[in-house]
Amino acid sequence: MATALDPALGGGALMAAVASVVSIGQPAWSVRIARVVLLLAALAVLAWLLVLPLLAIFAEAFRQGYAFYLDAIKQPDTIAAVRLTFTVAAIAVPLNLVFGLAAAWSMTHFEFRGKALLGALIDLPFSISPVVAGMMLILVYGKDGWLGSWLEAHGLQVIFALPGLVLATVLVTLPFVARELIPLMQAQGSEQEEAALTLGASGWQIFFRVTLPRVRWALLYGVLLCNARAMGEFGAVYVVSGHLRGITNTLPLQVDQLYQENFSAAFAAASLLALLTLVTLGIKRVVEWRHGDALNTHL
Amino acid sequence: MGIEIYRLRRQYGAFVALDDVSLTIGDGEFVAVLGPSGSGKTSLLRILAGLDQPDAGSVYRDGQDLLALDARRRGVGLVFQHYALFPHMTVAQNVAFGLRVRPWRLRPKAAVIKAGVEHLLRQVELEGFADRYPSQLSGGQRQRVALARALAIEPRLLLLDEPFGALDAQVRVNLRRWLREFHRSLGITTLFVTHDQDEALEMADRVVVMNRGRIEQIGTPEQIYRQPATPFASRFIARGQSLPGEVRGQHLHVFGHAWRMENFVADDAHEITVHVRPEDIALAPVQSDGVKAQLLNLRHVAGTVRASLRVENREEPLEAEWNERDWARHAATAGDTVDIHLLALTVFATDEEGRIQARSTVHPPHASFPVAVGPWRRVEA
Structure with missing residues (x-):
């Protein structure tokens, strides 16, 4: 890595790499060296920052043996945390699927005032710190919040309960589906929908037979990203959860709490979380590999 | 219905x-x-x-x-x-x-x-x-x-x-x-x-x-x-090109020639537009009373010859189109000055808002003369 950042070599290597993009035929040896150096640099960064730490988690989780690992993840609190994480994701992701489709459809098929504002609002959760997002929910739905007394009077608990967790997760993962669909729908235009309309199709028929099949892979891709983030979300959920072990602790929160008491048990739980994310990434990779064209082209 | x-x-x-x-x-x-x-x-x-x-x-x-x-x-x-x-x-x-x-x-x-x-x-x-x-x-x-x-x-x-x-x-x-x-x-x-x-x-x-x-x-x-109804229709459909011309009394004046027009009433017209189609520009017999034009370039397009002509009082070259067979009878090449006849002219009179007041087609009389009298031209292979 040090060699790539070395100014004497790095500058020349970059130039050579740029040149290699334009040149045709057999590249000069300096270009070939530049390629190898850049590739090695990228791999080194990945190895040190990603692969090694990921392996470390699994190593740490199994340090005290297989039996201990099983014990750690079979603790009722951890199992409850896994179940809660799945529950939250199972509610939040479909909500964002519907929201993302509706937002992308209106952004690309209608002209209306405040369209730019809607676009900016969809992106907002990406730029707001999740902790701040959690605080915002407390301010509105908390005990002393704007809706707090009304909610209490009706016996509804949002903060420190499942609804709060779902709200926080929905908020943080709001952009994923919409952001995946908008560029694709924009590129596709609405001619096919118009064709379907003149052929006599109703709104729902157009949606299910024309629009949805065309964006299905991008939609799945967005849902997977959304799901990975929903299961891994920490900041916003941390603020609204209340950390009641076995009740309002999601898996990331459980990892955090265990970490302060029992090192190895924490890593066992963390390995579970990492595994969930790896599976999601694996599916995403398969989708990209099998249907990469459908994600990008106009068809 | x-x-x-x-x-x-x-x-x-x-x-x-x-x-x-x-x-x-x-x-x-x-x-x-x-x-x-x-x-x-x-x-x-x-x-x-x-x-x-x-x-x-x-x-x-x-x-x-x-x-x-x-x-x-x-x-x-x-x-x-x-x-x-x-x-x-x-x-x-x-x-x-x-x-x-x-x-x-x-x-x-x-x-x-x-x-x-x-x-x-x-x-x-x-x-x-x-x-x-x-x-x-x-x-x-x-x-x-x-x-x-x-x-x-x-x-x-x-x-x-x-x-x-x-x-x-x-x-x-x-x-x-x-x-x-x-x-x-x-x-x-x-x-x-x-x-x-x-x-x-x-x-x-x-x-x-x-x-x-x-x-x-x-x-x-x-x-x-x-019969294009408007200057736009004439330009767009028949590739009509505007010529510098004016109407005085019952006569149309173009390139120093004057032709009488029938039934053309445009006394208070805001603008007079004279159009000629590429195929209505003919090569005249040598030393006739046509309009002098310089052949700028020639393109042979499968059976037709398209030529750009420089004429006085018109900044852009005039486009003409001839049958390859007719063209072969003339010994002219690019750069030569030739005489051209205008076979048909369409005259539009429009008011200030661009509405058509009168329209007429003029066939200058010389155009009825036989055109192709030049020697057969040999094309070297």
Whole structure:
């Protein structure tokens, strides 16, 4: 890595790499060296920052043996945390699927005032710190919040309960589906929908037979990203959860709490979380590999 | 009866897409709407299809208010320039779409749909392609699938939006002839939009020339070529080129020549426009009383010769077009100065708002002289 950042070599290597993009035929040896150096640099960064730490988690989780690992993840609190994480994701992701489709459809098929504002609002959760997002929910739905007394009077608990967790997760993962669909729908235009309309199709028929099949892979891709983030979300959920072990602790929160008491048990739980994310990434990779064209082209 | 379009107006912000457009299309007629981009022709098509609503005006089909029906129930077949086929459906599924989405009471039985699709595919000469996907077809084939799909709902009006715009030249010419024959055999009222003069003139029974949201002229291809109603129609259809000229009394003065005009009353005209077509510029016999012109360059295009001519009082070169056989009788080459005769001139008088006050076609008398008297020219191989 040090060699790539070395100014004497790095500058020349970059130039050579740029040149290699334009040149045709057999590249000069300096270009070939530049390629190898850049590739090695990228791999080194990945190895040190990603692969090694990921392996470390699994190593740490199994340090005290297989039996201990099983014990750690079979603790009722951890199992409850896994179940809660799945529950939250199972509610939040479909909500964002519907929201993302509706937002992308209106952004690309209608002209209306405040369209730019809607676009900016969809992106907002990406730029707001999740902790701040959690605080915002407390301010509105908390005990002393704007809706707090009304909610209490009706016996509804949002903060420190499942609804709060779902709200926080929905908020943080709001952009994923919409952001995946908008560029694709924009590129596709609405001619096919118009064709379907003149052929006599109703709104729902157009949606299910024309629009949805065309964006299905991008939609799945967005849902997977959304799901990975929903299961891994920490900041916003941390603020609204209340950390009641076995009740309002999601898996990331459980990892955090265990970490302060029992090192190895924490890593066992963390390995579970990492595994969930790896599976999601694996599916995403398969989708990209099998249907990469459908994600990008106009068809 | 057919379609009666009355005083349609459509405005997008400050841009007027359709300005007081009225048009009647006869039953079974094939009408082309011809105009440059931005002339409003696509707006007209979208309003007829129900994809857009006019700000004012009405459209009736056999006495029935078409604008009151939404696009779903209009029974209008629309074929898009870029086909807009459903890529995830096979050819057969595409064609069957309009029948399959019908409410179940009106939906034909599966076997009937299948037979109908087969019949349509045979009509558009795509038998054996039923199970292919659009991405496996050529542009011309896709366009015919789009046509079959639009015809499946048995529309009473067929709209074609630049149907050949995305095809290459050879396919375009073939498909053009095919579509004209196909229309004859079906007899369905058809409106088709194009910016290509050749296409419009070759295919349509009548041509509607549009410019800036207005109809400039409606007529048969022959009428529009022979008697352009406006300077725009003359420029756009017949490639009319304006000449410096003026009208004094009953005489037209161009290039120092004066010709008498009959029945041309334009005493208070704001502007006089004189147009000549490329094919109405003839090479004159040597030492005649024609207009002096310098041959700037010559292009030989399969049977015709296109020449750029420099004439006095006109900054841009004048374009002329001759038959290759006529041209071969003259011994001129690029750079030479030749004499030209103007065989026909169209004179327009317009008022301050650009409305036509008078129009006349002048045939200068010298043009009736035999033209080709020069020696036969040898072309070295």
